[in-house]
Amino acid sequence: MFDSITGSLKNAINKIRHKDDAAALKKATTELKKSLLKADIHHKTTKELVTEVELETKKNGIGQDSFVNALKNQFTKVLTTEGNQGFVFSNTPPTTILMTGLQGSGKTTTTGKLANYLKTRKKKVLVAACDLQRLAAVEQLKQIAAQVEVDIYFDDNENDPVKIAKAAQEKAQKELYDVLLIDTAGRLAIDEELMLQLSNIKDSINPDEIFYVADSLTGHDATKTAQTFKEKIGIDGVILSKYDGDTKGGVALSIAHQVGVPLRFIGIGEKMPDLEVFIPDRIVSRLLGLGDIEGLAEKTSAIIDEKKAKEVTKKIKKGEFNFNDFLEQLAMMSKLGSMKSIIGMIPGLSQMAGPLKDMDFENSDEIKRIKAMISSMTKKEREQPSLINPSRKRRIANGSGLSEVQVNKILKQFKNASKMAKKLSSKGGMKGLQNMLSQMGPGGMPKIPR
Numbered sequence: 001m002f003d004s005i006t007g008s009l010k011n012a013i014n015k016i017r018h019k020d021d022a023a024a025l026k027k028a029t030t031e032l033k034k035s036l037l038k039a040d041i042h043h044k045t046t047k048e049l050v051t052e053v054e055l056e057t058k059k060n061g062i063g064q065d066s067f068v069n070a071l072k073n074q075f076t077k078v079l080t081t082e083g084n085q086g087f088v089f090s091n092t093p094p095t096t097i098l099m100t101g102l103q104g105s106g107k108t109t110t111t112g113k114l115a116n117y118l119k120t121r122k123k124k125v126l127v128a129a130c131d132l133q134r135l136a137a138v139e140q141l142k143q144i145a146a147q148v149e150v151d152i153y154f155d156d157n158e159n160d161p162v163k164i165a166k167a168a169q170e171k172a173q174k175e176l177y178d179v180l181l182i183d184t185a186g187r188l189a190i191d192e193e194l195m196l197q198l199s200n201i202k203d204s205i206n207p208d209e210i211f212y213v214a215d216s217l218t219g220h221d222a223t224k225t226a227q228t229f230k231e232k233i234g235i236d237g238v239i240l241s242k243y244d245g246d247t248k249g250g251v252a253l254s255i256a257h258q259v260g261v262p263l264r265f266i267g268i269g270e271k272m273p274d275l276e277v278f279i280p281d282r283i284v285s286r287l288l289g290l291g292d293i294e295g296l297a298e299k300t301s302a303i304i305d306e307k308k309a310k311e312v313t314k315k316i317k318k319g320e321f322n323f324n325d326f327l328e329q330l331a332m333m334s335k336l337g338s339m340k341s342i343i344g345m346i347p348g349l350s351q352m353a354g355p356l357k358d359m360d361f362e363n364s365d366e367i368k369r370i371k372a373m374i375s376s377m378t379k380k381e382r383e384q385p386s387l388i389n390p391s392r393k394r395r396i397a398n399g400s401g402l403s404e405v406q407v408n409k410i411l412k413q414f415k416n417a418s419k420m421a422k423k424l425s426s427k428g429g430m431k432g433l434q435n436m437l438s439q440m441g442p443g444g445m446p447k448i449p450r
């Protein structure tokens with residue numbers, strides 16, 4: 001998700017090789033500034049962040065470790081704004097969310113994604129179709145609701161969105177829904193009529209939170225419109241849509257700081273599972289290429305049961321992650337949405353996000369090769385990859401139709417990844433970064449040979 005920023009941060013970090021090298025720190029901060037601006041992070045945010053990183057590194061003694069820690073702290077500071085993180089449930093259900101945004105920002109799709117996010121977490125969700133501005137919007141929401149299997153409230157005979165919102169809320173209260181998501185109308189640009197309509201809905205239903213869906217492809221305009229929505233109707237969170245199409249990626253890192261409202265979720269594709277929760281410290285971990293074990297486990301537990309997710313995390317931490325776990329994860333991952341984002345959550349694998357980002361699980365040659373290799377292993381070998389000696393490798397290569405070189409490389413890659421995962425998920429994980437960076441060449445992890 002953040003591969004280009006992660007890559008340039010790595011370049012900045014690599015400028016510092018020795019302790020107390022002030023000239024190297026200068027080079028690193030110059031590189032940092034250049035890459036943040038190139039990523040389209042707001043210039044004010046960039047300036048503040050770079051200055052603070054430099055000060056903190058100097059204060060703690062110049063070195064790669066202290067520079068990485070300063071980056072981690074300062075990024076977390078920039079991404080953290082007063083307000084809720086992720087999805088927060090009200091003490092008195094239904095938690096009512098007003099979804100707002102400009103026309104085409106992805107508001108209706110995002111309403112469906114959020115409904116799906118909550119549904120996979122076993123919540124009873126009702127969506128309300130209050131976008132009466134665009135003719136097809138109600139129909140679109142009906143289709144999306146059917147797709148993610150949540151209930152929808154609409155009224156084709158009513159043309160007052162306030163009345164529809166109110167009736168939806170009554171239904172949600174009476175029928176004990178956990179969450180009510182209200183899709184509202186958008187406009188091509190901010191206008192008084194839209195703001196008045198939203199204010200009226202807000203006054204009538206008193207939502208727990210108002211989310212503003214901003215199109216990340218509009219760059220700094222996304223920040224500006226969010227600001228205006230905040231001033232005019234008050235918003236509690238921003239959801240950045242279409243982040244998958246944003247090659248620069250910096251808006252996500254400065255929008256909360258600029259608008260003063262937390263970024264809650266990011267849309268990373270057109271499919272319903274393509275919604276990522278935005279928790280600052282987890283995002284920072286991914287930005288620095290350290291993955292997000294906690295996020296992965298949380299996401300995983302929505303698909304498989306929580307106990308199993310914990311088991312996997314424990315296995316990773318103990319370095320016992322084996323090929324059976326790998327196959328199981330692979331089958332499950334295809335249900336989790338974008339490959340790029342999943343890879344970014346696995347420590348040590350985030351550098352592969354580039355080559356693997358568009359991977360299609362069913363049809364990918366790389367995955368087919370790995371599966372072929374695993375299917376030629378014995379039960380014991382899958383459970384205990386360390387058993388695989390040269391003669392076993394030859395047998396596996398023959399059985400899977402791969403060359404010995406290919407088998408060797410895949411095994412090595414698996415071993416390295418589990419080692420890194422173990423190291424980085426431990427308490428001293430930050431220290432592991434230094435080792436990880438020194439082990440990796442400029443292209444990240446070695447590619448699986450074709």
Ligand SMILES: Nc1nc2c(ncn2[C@@H]2O[C@H](COP(=O)(O)OP(=O)(O)OP(=O)(O)O)[C@@H](O)[C@H]2O)c(=O)[nH]1
Nearest residue numbers: 103104105106107108109186241242267268269270
């Ligand atoms: N690639 C990508 N496309 C997205 C994402 N979110 C939404 N879209 C697409 O953006 C387009 C517009 O989305 P809608 O949900 O219809 O937009 P809207 O804001 O509800 O529009 P109005 O109802 O007209 O206000 C659709 O084609 C969506 O599939 C995303 O995160 N990534």
